[in-house]
Amino acid sequence: MKMLRFRSPSIRSLDQEVLCTIRLLDDSEISCSIQRDTKGQFLLDHVCNHYNLLEKDYFGIRYVDPEKQRHWLEPNKPVVRQMKSQQPYTMCFRVKFYPHEPMKIKEELTRYLLYLQLKRDIYHGRLLCPFAEAAYLGACIVQAELGDYDPEEHPSDYISDFKLFPKQSLKLERKIMEIHKNELRGQCAALAELNMLQRAHSLETYGVDPHPCKDFTGSTAFLGFTATGFVVFQGNKRIHLLKWADVSKLKFEGKTFYVIGIQKEKKLVLTFHTSTPAACKHLWKCGVENQAFYKCAKSSQIKTVSSSNIFFKGSRFRYSGRVAKEVIEASSKIQREPPEVRRAQFGQSRSFNSLSHKNLIMNMEPLVPALPSTNEYEETPPRVSMETSNLRPQAPKAEDEVGEDDEASGALTISELAYSPCASMLPTPVDDGQGGVDLLFSSPVQSPARLLRELHADPDIQAQLEAERERDRAYELLTSSLRLLSSNERINACVLSVARFVAVVMGVLLVTVPTLLLLLESDIDVSFLHEIRQTPEFEQFHYEYYCPLRRWILCKISMAMENLWSD
Secondary structure (H helix, E strand, O other): OOOOOOOOOOHHHHHEEEEEEEEOOOOEEEEEEOOOOEHHHHHHHHHHHHOOOOOOOEEEEEEEEEOOOEOOOOOEEEEEEHOOOOOEEEEEEEEEOOOOOHHHOOOOOHHHHHHHHHHHHHHHOOOOOHHHHHHHHHHHHHHHHHHHOOOOOOOOHHHHOOOOOOOOOHHHHHHHHHHHOOOOOOOOHHHHHHHHHHHHHOOOOOOOOOOEEEEEOEEEEEEEOOOOEEEEEEEEEEEEEEEEHEEEEEEEEOOOEEEEEEEEEEEEEEEEEEOOHHHHHHHHHHHHHHHHHHHOHHHHHHOEEOOOOOOOOOOEEEOOOOOOHHHHHHHHOOOOOOOOOOOOOOOOOOOHHHHHHHHOOOOOOOOOOOOOOOOOOOOOOOOOOOOOOOOOOOOOOHHHHHHHHHHHHHHHOOOOOOHHHHHOOOOOOOOOOOOOOOHHHHHHOOOHHHHHHHHHHHHHHHHHHHHHHHHHHHHHHHHHHHHHHHHHHHHHHHHHHHHHHHHHHHHHHHHHHHHHHHHHHHHOOOHHHHHOOOOOOHHHHHHHHHHHHHHHHHHHHHHHHHHHHHH
16 A cells, blocks of 8 residues: 655654745845755745746756855755755845846846846946946946936935945946936836846846856866857956857866867867866856757757766766747746736845945855744745845855854853862861971871881782782783784785775776777777767877877887897
């Protein structure tokens, strides 16, 4: 009989519930409780239901592990298995795939959420733009937040209340004020946001989530994925753009990331090095997902991608959502009344001028688990405040601050007590006023010399002492023999491990070397061997490593033969 598992609030299920806090794009938070086998798609649907959002394929949930590495929550895997941090879990709702043409977004709510994401990208320095574009984007944000310019309500320095850019000069603020006064008058918030999206999507860094790395020369570079293709930036300059149609494969090995493609009818292999293997794997996953989302015409065309070489399987990953063309088609078929868009006015939104510039150094939001609220099992409405504590994405405490209260409450301080013979464990406690410890050794009865003579004169005491010495010698002999045996066991274990390693290496060589010779030297035309010979990795190995090595070996053999014949 098949057992049915009920999700009723029983004692067993309550013990397995996990609290998740998700920070939204407007810096508010919602919380929910999940089971240990709940998959990531549930959390994404939970947030979209909170917004009443239908065009949800552009969005995702991001989290940061204890090693400060960012990840996108995979929808088909359980949340608990993906999260490595301690409970309760804290995540962020963000735009994952930026629409190639924002004008094709059907609903105003989706455009508003994209506007909030781009506003964050501008502030954190991810969306780079020249002076004129920066002024126009800033003016659109001010128009959407404040409405039309009113000389009675807005003082001469009202733009300085907005912290829009990492480096905001007085000249830029004046230009923003000029555009806001003259060019954007009469535009409602939705129209100002739409103009901002239309101008922002034409910039080179639109939709770029920069991944820091180093190229083959050791120079720092930033990699990104857009709707157009794979991009590489050095400083503020784009040095590579490889369209998705020209990218044939993305792979990684350890901390090395490879982009294999075709440019100007020539094979191109770009190599980059990340700081950690986890960062390299995250970069590879982002590339695979972006390529599938923007390149494929249907989700049925998406294949499982393997980051492998010839002999090892490597990591396997598959993007499981809908592709961009399917999302646009589904958006065009939406037939409903537009949902209400709850915008945060300037008086209720975060005050940009109090934000710390320390948050601009890294292109990531620091995540630490938030403390559960009293209404932790209810959805909290969006709440934003002018207070400084809510300026960041609701991070309650930095990591070094989380343990401060616990440390203060649990730490013990031992006071420095003055030593007194009256408080010591002497046979006869004496008072300091009577001579203290010296009085004990000044008594003839308690003289140390007298005590030693009495001990040596007693035969029973001497026998006890001799028996104790014998026991000590036997114990020392036993412990030394045990140490010798343990050291021998360690030596034998080391020798055995080395022998196993040598045997494994010899076995691998006996299999690998004939296989390589069969691939490199034989003309056997088998479909399996033919496919391996046509791979870019095998061609690179053949022409860059094997051919020079074979020529060098043949040269050395010919020289040795000539010397032998001459002798």
